[in-house]
Amino acid sequence: MLSELPAWVPLGLAVAAVLASYLLWIHTHWARRGVPHARPRFLLGNLWDSAIQKRTHGSVLQDIYRQFDDQPFVGVYKALMTPVLLVKDPVLIQEVLVKNFGSFQNNETVFPAGKDEVFSDNPFMAEFERWKDLRTRMSQAFTPARVRLAFDDIAFSGQKLVDFLVATGDKTSLDGDVLVKRFTAHASVRVLFGLESNTLEPGKEPGPFYEMGHKLFNSDSFMVKLKFIAFFSCPSLLNILGYSFVNQDTLAFFRKLILDSVQYRAKEGITRDDFVDHAAKLILADGKVDDEALRSSTARAINAFVETFETAATSVAATLVLLAANPEVQGKLRAELRGAFPAGKLTTYDELLALPYLDCVCKEAMRYFPPGDTLRRCCTKPTTLRASTGETVSLRPGDAVYIGVQALHHDPAYYSHPDEFYPEHFSEEESAARPKCTYLAFSDGPRMCPGYRFGTLQVKVALASVLLHLEVLPAPELVLPPQRDPKATVMGILGGPWLRFRPI
Ligand code: HEM
Numbered sequence: 001m002l003s004e005l006p007a008w009v010p011l012g013l014a015v016a017a018v019l020a021s022y023l024l025w026i027h028t029h030w031a032r033r034g035v036p037h038a039r040p041r042f043l044l045g046n047l048w049d050s051a052i053q054k055r056t057h058g059s060v061l062q063d064i065y066r067q068f069d070d071q072p073f074v075g076v077y078k079a080l081m082t083p084v085l086l087v088k089d090p091v092l093i094q095e096v097l098v099k100n101f102g103s104f105q106n107n108e109t110v111f112p113a114g115k116d117e118v119f120s121d122n123p124f125m126a127e128f129e130r131w132k133d134l135r136t137r138m139s140q141a142f143t144p145a146r147v148r149l150a151f152d153d154i155a156f157s158g159q160k161l162v163d164f165l166v167a168t169g170d171k172t173s174l175d176g177d178v179l180v181k182r183f184t185a186h187a188s189v190r191v192l193f194g195l196e197s198n199t200l201e202p203g204k205e206p207g208p209f210y211e212m213g214h215k216l217f218n219s220d221s222f223m224v225k226l227k228f229i230a231f232f233s234c235p236s237l238l239n240i241l242g243y244s245f246v247n248q249d250t251l252a253f254f255r256k257l258i259l260d261s262v263q264y265r266a267k268e269g270i271t272r273d274d275f276v277d278h279a280a281k282l283i284l285a286d287g288k289v290d291d292e293a294l295r296s297s298t299a300r301a302i303n304a305f306v307e308t309f310e311t312a313a314t315s316v317a318a319t320l321v322l323l324a325a326n327p328e329v330q331g332k333l334r335a336e337l338r339g340a341f342p343a344g345k346l347t348t349y350d351e352l353l354a355l356p357y358l359d360c361v362c363k364e365a366m367r368y369f370p371p372g373d374t375l376r377r378c379c380t381k382p383t384t385l386r387a388s389t390g391e392t393v394s395l396r397p398g399d400a401v402y403i404g405v406q407a408l409h410h411d412p413a414y415y416s417h418p419d420e421f422y423p424e425h426f427s428e429e430e431s432a433a434r435p436k437c438t439y440l441a442f443s444d445g446p447r448m449c450p451g452y453r454f455g456t457l458q459v460k461v462a463l464a465s466v467l468l469h470l471e472v473l474p475a476p477e478l479v480l481p482p483q484r485d486p487k488a489t490v491m492g493i494l495g496g497p498w499l500r501f502r503p504i
Pocket residue numbers: 107122123124125135138142304307308311312315366371372375376440441442443444446447448449450451452454455456459
């Protein structure tokens with residue numbers, strides 16, 4: 001009977017059997033390890049809705065986190081059934097981020113050196129050996145002393161923001177994202193390059209610094225958009241799509257900026273302890289331009305600019321939206337600010353940072369909408385995680401581990417009013433009662449955000465400047481209650497953070 005079948009049939013059956021075994025194998029990764037796991041969709045896994053930008057990554061993970069309420073960790077599958085361990089127990093989270101950093105030194109997606117002229121030199125994307133040097137350089141640019149020195153420049157930009165809003169008046173709806181990026185671009189250009197930009201001129205376009213910064217994460221190119229989706233959902237696809245994200249116009253713009261500034265300062269004998277001065281020492285050897293130093297300084301300049309421009313801006317925009325939606329919190333914050341700065345002008349760094357309610361509001365906004373809603377690590381050394389409840393899970397190099405920041409930040413076990421905007425979450429008593437690693441807006445451990453002081457200062461200056469002079473109102477276009485936009489690369493508000501500002 002068998003001999004009557006065409007020759008390809010047994011071969012086809014064998015291929016089908018191998019394929020079926022393979023599919024069974026990849027769909028049972030967590031079951032075979034005895035790890036509680038979410039039931040995946042065939043080949044698409046559990047996180048597909050975020051891969052197609054239907055929902056945010058943080059909210060998909062939050063559902064799984066809540067579904068496995070009493071488990072310290074959960075097995076999850078990404079697209080094509082790539083397994084990921086979602087770590088929920090704060091003790092284990094501390095283990096991954098801080099105590100056992102030696103076994104989790106890399107982020108999930110690593111850019112090989114030189115693949116992208118800019119992002120390959122960003123500590124966030126760098127593999128451990130290169131990370132050490134890049135991280136040190138980035139941290140040196142944002143030491144506490146340097147952040148303190150930056151206060152006057154940022155406060156100046158805060159006043160420009162107020163002037164811009166007063167000139168605009170309360171009849172015009174403004175996209176808070178564009179508005180705040182005009183402010184962060186203005187402040188970053190002053191701090192990093194010692195230049196005055198025209199990003200905050202009323203009635204005018206935001207100008208090239210805004211355009212260049214905005215394009216870095218919000219490219220018009222379909223291919224770059226696809227690469228960002230792959231970056232978060234299926235990093236191995238970048239081996240096919242390529243790792244190059246930053247376009248040549250942006251590179252050329254910043255290269256020229258650095259070179260012109262360095263040469264101008266050398267000619268005029270100007271020194272100013274900032275990014276350009278440091279670049280000058282590397283780039284100009286005996287009056288000649290060192291091309292490799294110019295390349296790496298340009299990459300560092302763009303990375304510093306993008307970090308100071310984008311993430312803080314998304315936080316400020318989201319906080320303004322939350323304040324517009326919660327006028328009583330806004331009123332209480334304004335009262336604190338007016339008490340501290342009766343002349344309507346921010347005086348000193350120390351006075352601004354000493355304000356307790358401003359601190360609570362900033363932390364609460366980043367709890368409610370954490371810009372990084374998921375932390376993604378890669379296991380780099382075989383290790384076993386042991387939960388406080390006794391369960392263990394063994395991990396091998398290459399295994400991905402996720403921490404659901406959004407889920408933790410909205411867990412009623414750690415926050416008394418998890419789904420409300422409630423700054424009292426950060427009162428001394430509530431903060432003291434919370435276990436470590438349950439507030440991760442800036443993460444924790446050696447890979448914690450090196451710009452947290454600078455980012456916090458930008459957020460506080462922007463909020464304090466605006467609230468001292470203007471009432472923040474929801475524009476008719478604003479969707480309430482505010483929600484995160486699943487299509488945003490970093491963080492966005494669904495429908496746009498539309499606001500109006502009434503001078504008071
Ligand atoms: C409100 C503003 C900001 C927020 C909420 C924020 C948040 C974060 C978060 C959550 C991470 C991930 C850390 C991890 O993977 O464990 C991160 C990493 C990073 N951030 Fe920020 N950030 C902000 C502003 C800044 C600024 C102003 C800089 C400029 C220096 C900066 C530079 C970086 C870098 C270089 C990394 C990668 C660190 C590494 O992998 O070693 N960030 N940030």
